[in-house]
Amino acid sequence: MRHRSRGITGVSTTGHIDYMSFTLPDDAYLECEVEHLFGIPFTKFIEASSGRSGYRKRYEYGNIDVLTDGGSSGMGHNITLKGAACHRYQRCLRDIVEHVFAIDGHFTRCDLAIDDFHGLLDMEVIGEAITGGLVTANFKKVREYNERERTTGMLTGRGAYFGSRKSEVFIRIYDKALEQRVDQHWVRVELELKGSRANAAMKLVLTKEIGTVARGILNSRLSFREKSKDGNRSRWPVSGWWKSFIASVEKLQLVADSREGVSQESRLVSFFQNAATFAELVDNCGPWVILLMYDNGKRKLERRGGVNPWAA
Structure with missing residues (x-):
């Protein structure tokens, strides 16, 4: 068994x-948006041999996937960043998120992760809490798992799943050090959010630190308790180690908004960030492109019921 760091009681937020x-919406200029968001000319993306998820075309560059040419109206253009791509753009993440919302895009999935390197989370203690009925959660399913090499019996993975992978909120806690085969304490907590919950979480990321958002969601959906004589488990005291990990972050509810608007200031910032691309379009395509953009924007306003987001 690896030695754990017992002396450190703090944890990074x-x-x-x-x-x-x-x-992104159907009428978004995909090539321009990709270059604006990631600084990569769309010509560098390689077209895959087949589409996916109802889209006829798929383009790839590193850990970025672009799906387009949907089979029906309203599918828009789907863009996915995995692992290394998310890490690469971490510093400009809020700019990406704000721009997606500014052009009426929406998020379909996001995975929020918190790493514990300080020994606050112990997989053995978590396992004992699960088998001892000391977990309160907004999930029907809780599952532990252990993975071993078939020939040697060596433990290669262990963790716990809370909820269903098919639901909009799914939590996993697992031994990342064991998975990566590194000799240190490293437990990862991941929240896999889909649909409206992913969209709501990314709106919170615009104003709060990612770790605060993740802990707030965790605090509202999962807790580890100390047994007491109270017949109501939800009133049992919260375990000290879980309190330390949550770090006094208040509960956050993922509420789907009804088309809440982006501020006029944010829209102006997004517009001027695209000014160079806009000028290049006019130079290459002619001034008619201005009218085309206006027509597309007008149709978008009509779909909203005629509400002008620029109006005071």
Whole structure:
């Protein structure tokens, strides 16, 4: 068994995004948006041999996937950043998120992760809490797992799943050090959010630190308890180690908004960030492109019921 770091009681409040997927509207200029968001000319993306998820075309560059040419109206263009791509753009993440919302895009999935290197989370203690009925959660399913080499019996993975992978909120806690075969304490907590919950979480990321968002969601959906005589488990005291990990972050509810608007200031910032691309379009295509953009924007306003987001 690896030695754990028992002397450190603090834990970093930072977290990171390990996976995110978002959809841009049908009338978004895909090539321009990709270059604006990632600084990569769309010509560098390689077209895959087949589409996916109802999209006829798929393009790949590193850990970025672009799906386009949907089979029906309204599918838009789907962009996914996995692992290394999320890490690469971590510093400009809020700019990406704000721009997606500014052009009426939405997020379809995001994975929020928190790493514990300080020994606050112990997989053996978590396992004992699960088998001892000391978990309160907004999930029907809780599952532990252990993975071993078939020939040697050596433990290669262990963790716990809370909820169903098919639901919009799924939590996993696992021994990352064991998975990576490194000799240190490293337990990862991941929240896999889909659909409206992913979209709501990314709106919170615009104003809060990722680790705060992740802990707030965890605090509202999962807790480890100390047994007491109270017949109601939800009133049992929260375990000290879980309190330390949550770090007094308040509960956050993932509420799906009804088309909440982006501020006029944010829209202006997004517009001027695209000014160079806009000028290049006019130079290459002619001034008619201005009218085309206006027509597309007008149709988008009509779909909203005629509400002008620029109006005071």
